[in-house]
Amino acid sequence: MSEKRQYPTVLTIAGSDSGGGAGLQADMKTMQAFEVFSTCVVVGLTAQNTLGVQGAYPADESVVRAQFESIMADFEIRAAKTGALFDERRVKEVAKNVSRYKIKNLVVDPVMVAKGGAPLLDEDGVRTMKEDLLKRALLVTPNIPEAELLSGMSIGNLEEMKKAASKIQALGVPNVLVKGGHLAGEKVYNFALLGSETFVLTGEKVNTARKHGTGDTLSAAIISLLAKGCSLKSAIIAANDYMNAILPQPLFTGHGHGSLNHGLWKNPEKVRESLTGESLSRQLVIGLGNVQYDEQKLLGLVEEACQAGMTVVQYREKGEKRVDFEKRLEIARKLKGLCAAYGVLLFIDDDVDLAILSKADGVHVGQDDTSVEAIVERAPELLIGLSISTMQELEKSKKDLAQITYIGVGPVYETTTKTDAKPAIGLEGLKAIKNQVKVPVIAIGGINEENAVAVYSAGADGLAVISAITNSDHLIETVKKLIKHGEAT
Numbered sequence: 107m108s109e110k111r112q113y114p115t116v117l118t119i120a121g122s123d124s125g126g127g128a129g130l131q132a133d134m135k136t137m138q139a140f141e142v143f144s145t146c147v148v149v150g151l152t153a154q155n156t157l158g159v160q161g162a163y164p165a166d167e168s169v170v171r172a173q174f175e176s177i178m179a180d181f182e183i184r185a186a187k188t189g190a191l192f193d194e195r196r197v198k199e200v201a202k203n204v205s206r207y208k209i210k211n212l213v214v215d216p217v218m219v220a221k222g223g224a225p226l227l228d229e230d231g232v233r234t235m236k237e238d239l240l241k242r243a244l245l246v247t248p249n250i251p252e253a254e255l256l257s258g259m260s261i262g263n264l265e266e267m268k269k270a271a272s273k274i275q276a277l278g279v280p281n282v283l284v285k286g287g288h289l290a291g292e293k294v295y296n297f298a299l300l301g302s303e304t305f306v307l308t309g310e311k312v313n314t315a316r317k318h319g320t321g322d323t324l325s326a327a328i329i330s331l332l333a334k335g336c337s338l339k340s341a342i343i344a345a346n347d348y349m350n351a352i353l354p355q356p357l358f359t360g361h362g363h364g365s366l367n368h369g370l371w372k373n374p375e376k377v378r379e380s381l382t383g384e385s386l387s388r389q390l391v392i393g394l395g396n397v398q399y400d401e402q403k404l405l406g407l408v409e410e411a412c413q414a415g416m417t418v419v420q421y422r423e424k425g426e427k428r429v430d431f432e433k434r435l436e437i438a439r440k441l442k443g444l445c446a447a448y449g450v451l452l453f454i455d456d457d458v459d460l461a462i463l464s465k466a467d468g469v470h471v472g473q474d475d476t477s478v479e480a481i482v483e484r485a486p487e488l489l490i491g492l493s494i495s496t497m498q499e500l501e502k503s504k505k506d507l508a509q510i511t512y513i514g515v516g517p518v519y520e521t522t523t524k525t526d527a528k529p530a531i532g533l534e535g536l537k538a539i540k541n542q543v544k545v546p547v548i549a550i551g552g553i554n555e556e557n558a559v560a561v562y563s564a565g566a567d568g569l570a571v572i573s574a575i576t577n578s579d580h581l582i583e584t585v586k587k588l589i590k591h592g593e594a595t
């Protein structure tokens with residue numbers, strides 16, 4: 107097989123839904139929304155629409171096996187899931203192939219009954235799943251009726267969901283996510299038991315009959331994120347967020363349990379080729395640490411800066427008082443919402459997990475942070491900015507330049523906002539680096555509305571500022587000057 111780096115690729119082992127809203131079709135639409143490449147083993151066909159399942163046609167075991175052979179001979183599968191498996195013979199065949207090909211990061215969605223009530227797994231199939239398949243999985247994601255069958259107890263509330271999860275874990279699967287969509291109440295609770303850790307995920311109950319394929323979509327989202335290198339916990343949390351984002355906005359197609367709008371979460375402006383020099387030219391680097399940990403001030407300032415004409419926001423949280431990951435994720439998501447509304451790109455400093463989970467446009471890394479190669483491996487859709495301070499660093503980074511959206515060069519002047527800044531390189535240093543590269547050069551370090559014109563004259567394609575914005579008492583004027591200086595040169 108080729109030694110070339112492979113795009114994150116996942117596998118769904120499931121049934122086809124001719125109606126397109128559930129089954130492997132829902133899986134593959136979800137995988138596309140998460141920007142991973144999807145492959146499939148079709149375990150059987152259903153004649154199905156949004157009104158129900160009119161017929162089910164399991165595929166011969168030899169057909170199932172042949173598909174595994176083709177896929178595993180060619181692709182590097184980073185994560186996989188199962189959906190409708192129909193009966194004992196297909197469950198056994200799938201279990202055999204999971205072992206034969208040592209398929210890792212397997213999520214078993216133990217699909218048993220379609221929304222309209224049609225069976226998608228028979229009784230012997232359920233038994234074989236318990237005995238043979240679950241122990242090969244990383245995670246199982248039953249809904250309430252499925253959890254009842256797997257645990258042998260009835261479930262009417264969150265406490266019973268917890269008990270059932272432990273019983274299911276005892277069948278040999280290390281992690282269990284019990285989905286609560288079938289319980290009555292104003293909120294939906296999903297209960298996760300990961301090893302010995304537990305947590306509850308909530309969502310507002312959406313009062314719509316149009317939510318066919320929700321379980322399939324959730325597990326497909328989880329394996330997409332696993333394939334990008336997220337931890338199981340992060341993947342479950344982000345997949346639940348995705349559900350909460352798309353469930354309230356179903357597609358009105360068909361006359362029964364309509365379909366989810368899987369692509370809603372996509373980020374159409376984030377197409378690398380469509381980026382012009384202008385779209386990278388004015389970057390605001392900011393975090394809570396730059397605004398005395400005042401979240402409202404941060405969000406207000408970023409919004410104003412976007413309105414005034416900054417084109418990139420880099421969220422950068424440094425220092426001893428740095429807030430924890432959960433808080434940073436919350437802020438990054440809010441910033442993403444703000445930036446998207448103004449067509450401004452959001453980059454995240456250093457943290458690839460945060461960039462993936464917040465659906466940021468890119469990540470900015472320094473020489474000692476995650477390598478460019480590792481970022482491309484995990485999240486090829488992310489734009490990448492790389493800091494370069496010296497000719498030596500440029501030499502070292504030359505191999506990466508083809509993958510990079512811009513280089514951040516500096517500090518051009520002495521700066522007070524970065525405590526571990528390297529010595530200033532001056533306009534001469536900036537010029538020298540600019541002469542060596544084709545990628546856009548974004549100058550950083552001590553740049554303000556007065557010296558911007560000199561920085562542009564030295565060849566910068568754009569600039570990044572912190573205090574020029576945070577300390578400005580006339581923000582709109584400041585940004586106007588930055589724009590004017592860029593146009594003049």
Ligand SMILES: Nc1ncnc2c1ncn2[C@@H]1O[C@H](COP(=O)(O)OP(=O)(O)OP(=O)(O)O)[C@@H](O)[C@H]1O
Nearest residue numbers: 249285286287288294311312318319320321322349
């Ligand atoms: N009415 C609802 N409102 C909001 N979220 C819901 C609702 N029903 C389900 N969900 C969410 O959808 C996801 C799947 O849960 P659910 O219990 O519906 O799985 P499922 O029964 O396997 O779905 P499917 O039958 O489509 O396979 C979970 O993230 C859950 O929080």
Ligand SMILES: Cc1ncc(CO)c(N)n1
Nearest residue numbers: 121122128129190220319
């Ligand atoms: C083929 C298929 N798989 C899974 C489900 C569950 O949503 C369904 N309705 N149909």
Ligand SMILES: [Mg+2]
Nearest residue numbers: 217249321322
């Ligand atoms: Mg389901």
